[in-house]
Amino acid sequence: EVQLVESGGGLVQPGGSLRLSCEASGFTFSSYWMSWVRQAPGKGLEWVANIKQDGSEKYYVDSVKGRFTISRDNAKNSLYLQMNSLRAEDTAVFYCARDPIVAGQPGAFDYWGQGTLVTVSS
Amino acid sequence: EIVLTQSPATLCLSPGERATLSCRASQSVGRYLAWYQQKSGQAPRLLIYDASNRAPGIPARFSGSGSGTDFTLTISSLEPEDFAVYYCQQRSNWPPLTFGGGTKVEIK
Numbered sequence: 281e282v283q284l285v286e287s288g289g290g291l292v293q294p295g296g297s298l299r300l301s302c303e304a305s306g307f308t309f310s311s312y313w314m315s316w317v318r319q320a321p322g323k324g325l326e327w328v329a330n331i332k333q334d335g336s337e338k339y340y341v342d343s344v345k346g347r348f349t350i351s352r353d354n355a356k357n358s359l360y361l362q363m364n365s366l367r368a369e370d371t372a373v374f375y376c377a378r379d380p381i382v383a384g385q386p387g388a389f390d391y392w393g394q395g396t397l398v399t400v401s402s
Numbered sequence: 403e404i405v406l407t408q409s410p411a412t413l414c415l416s417p418g419e420r421a422t423l424s425c426r427a428s429q430s431v432g433r434y435l436a437w438y439q440q441k442s443g444q445a446p447r448l449l450i451y452d453a454s455n456r457a458p459g460i461p462a463r464f465s466g467s468g469s470g471t472d473f474t475l476t477i478s479s480l481e482p483e484d485f486a487v488y489y490c491q492q493r494s495n496w497p498p499l500t501f502g503g504g505t506k507v508e509i510k
Contacts (some may be wrong), residue, residue, distance in 0.1 A: 315499070317446075325438075325446065325489055327499040339497040375445055378465025382451060388436045390457060392445035 281393045282306040284376050289396030302359040302376030302393055310334075310354040313379035313386040316361050318372035319322050319395075324374075329361065330379055330386060344370075351357070366400045373397050404428055404492050406502035414510040421477040423505045425490035429468045434494035437466055440504075441486045449488075452474065459505045477507075485509050 288300040300316070315330040329340045329350040338350050349362040359376050372394055377389035405428040415421055425435065433453040438446040448457040450466035453473060463478040477484055490502040 290432065309474075325440075325491070325501040326442065327491075327497075327510075330497075330499070342497045378458045385434075385493065387434070387499050388451040388493075388495060389438075389446070390448050390451075392447070394445055 281297060281380065283380065284391060284393035286374065286376055286393045286396040289374065289398045291399045291401065293402050294367060294400055297362070298363045300361040300363065300374055300376075300396060300398070304357045304376075304378075306358065307378070309352075309357040313337055313361045313381065314352060315377045315379045315386075315389060316350060316358065317375045317377055317389065317392075318357075318370075318398075319375070320369075320372045323372075328374070348399070364400070368396075368400050371398060373401050403498055404431060404495050404500050406490050406492060406500055407503045408488075408490060408502035410505060411503070412506045412508060414508055415480055416510045417480050419480050419481055419510075421475075421480055421484070421507055422506070423475040423477075423488055425468075425473040425475070425502050427471045427473075427492060429495070431492040431494035432468050434492055435466075435468070435473050436491045436492065438462075438489045438494070439484075439486050440489065441483075446489065480507070 283305045284304045316328040331350045347365045351360045376393045378391040379386040407426045409424045437450040440446040454466045487504045
């Protein structure tokens with residue numbers, strides 16, 4: 281059974297940092313692109329970043345470029361999101377999602393974790 | 403950036419009725435469009451990928467159609483568990499991968 285379990289969320293002050301983790305099980309983690317998707321309270325879904333199987337390619341939404349860093353450790357079956365210079369508008373539930381290659385490219389998220397809440401507030 | 407516009411924002415229907423949800427893209431996405439269902443307090447679930455392919459385990463009452471800029475998700479006969487928010491998402495031209503604003507299907 282595919283499982284994705286996020287951790288690391290919490291309350292942080294504006295300008296602060298937080299590192300999210302996503303532990304994967306039930307599939308060959310190193311064979312999949314992985315993504316982070318967030319959802320602000322009461323709002324829709326926003327893709328944040330994704331990373332290729334070997335970590336050689338990483339992409340970000342413009343609003344987090346230069347502040348967030350996606351990474352992975354295939355030996356630990358884990359995905360990470362380092363978030364620096366956090367702003368109030370980063371407050372959201374952050375989901376990790378499996379991002380399989382379909383018809384030659386990623387971007388259709390077939391499994392999601394339950395999410396971890398990040399609250400940026402003073 | 404490709405903008406996806408979903409309509410209507412809210413759909414009020416009764417169990418057993420047919421639901422038709424629309425997603426329009428600001429430029430062609432070919433058939434690289436997916437649909438997700440999200441129930442309150444839960445993570446999204448993939449329903450349809452590449453416009454019309456049902457994800458494993460998704461009931462046949464869910465179907466997707468369209469190509470280019472206009473797409474439709476149809477639920478042929480609403481079950482009580484289908485009342486939720488539905489999002490479309492494109493993977494044709496990225497980054498960024500983008501989602502629509504969602505359609506809430508609520509009980510009439």
